[in-house]
Amino acid sequence: MTEKTVDFEKSLERLETLVREMESGELSLEQMIKHFEEGSKLVTLCSGKLNEVEQKIEKLVKKGGALTEEPFETEQ
Amino acid sequence: MDEKRKIYSVAELNRAARLTLENGIGEVWVEGEISRLTRHASGHWYFTLKDEAAAVSCAMFKQNNASVTFAPKDGLKVRVLGQASLYEPRGNYQLIARQMEEAGKGNLQEQFEKLKAKLAAEGLFDTDRKKPLPMFPRKIGVVTSPTGAAVRDIINVLTRRFPNLGILLAPVTxxxxxxxxxxxxxxxxxxxxxxxxLLVVGRGGGSLEDLWAFNEEIVARAIAASEIPVISAVGHEIDFTISDFVADLRAPTPSAAAELAVPVKTELESQITRLAARLGGSLQNRALVLREKIPGFRQTMTQTLRAGLQQRQQRIDEAALKLTHELKNSVRVAQQRLPGLQQTMTHRLESAVAERKQTLRRLEVQLRALSPLAVLDRGYSLTQTADGVVVRDADAVKPGDRIKTRFAKGTIISEVKEQ
Structure with a gap:
């Protein structure tokens, strides 16, 4: 698993925790503002990560003994 | 006689012989050793099956030999399921092989059970070895055939669920x-x-022989050793392979593997949107609650202040009242005592003055008695040097000194002539 997918999961989990804590009504206004700021950053981060990967469908081919990638089209 | 004779053509004979063989013997399992194996360019295999006593020609056509799970070679002992038949153009008797197993290894089901028990004993199927799948894989490795329905299904489902996704296919047999x-x-x-x-390893449905590669130890060990989580997707729902047991997750079909591999992007997006809304909402709610409380706070504060002020005012008033009262009392007491005091004071003053006068007079008399001037009154005089020292001895002066002589009335200055 690469670091970045772990980042995404952790960010989403953290965001959920922040929201739950904010909704618990147990935070002071100051803490709520801090949570809100952190949460807003995580929202941006997570949405960004969903779109940072570009679609690429490739297959491995052997060229001169080395493996390379080339676009793969499925026959429909 | 000639008319009654049944004359066969060669073709008819061979056909008859073939039918006799096929119907008379049918499909049988034959065990023997492979020799003179030829893999023809057409994909068909031709070989001889022999034992100590005899030999028989065999053909195994492409559609059948594709599912042989091992590499047959000369000298290998095998069991072949085949149809006894005859190649009519040549009249050669032969066995048309449909399945082939390695002799001595037991049949596929037995091999399957044996390997499964062995790997289970090694702990390769243990639940605690299973790695969690990433929630959102960015690039997925797919290990399957580049042709056929499986790869198409996997790619279609993956891209439908998560349009921007990296997919890298390792085309394998x-x-x-x-x-x-x-x-x-x-x-x-x-x-x-x-x-x-994430890895998706699998293929579409087929016979036990077709799926056999996924029951091989080498595949099981590769999957077990994979650091990347593996979803296995072999055949249909009812097909279980060793790969399924050793993989981190078994999918019933290749399409199902793709469903399990990635979340639906739009669902993740709306999850994030919902969380963002709740995040903002909770802060807004808190702000609203606080805003509603402000007028209340203000009122309470004013009331508290006012009450405090009133209490203090009251205490000041009370103190002032008490003070005034006390002052008035003191003044009254003082006023009442004043006339008496005046009288006493006058009395005291008068007697003090009289007393002093008397003392003065007494002192005056005493003073007068002691004063040298009183002696002078009686005719004595007082001689002093120029410095004012009283001369009691004539030796205290010498001729030429000026001396001062005081009388009862007046003073003279004289010069000493002799002693």
Missing amino acids: VQGDGAAASIARAVGYFNTRDDID
């Missing part, structure tokens, strides 16, 4: 000779890269 090795190699290769978050 999924059945027949060399399939297991190529699958194991692909799994190993993906683990040398650092951009693959």
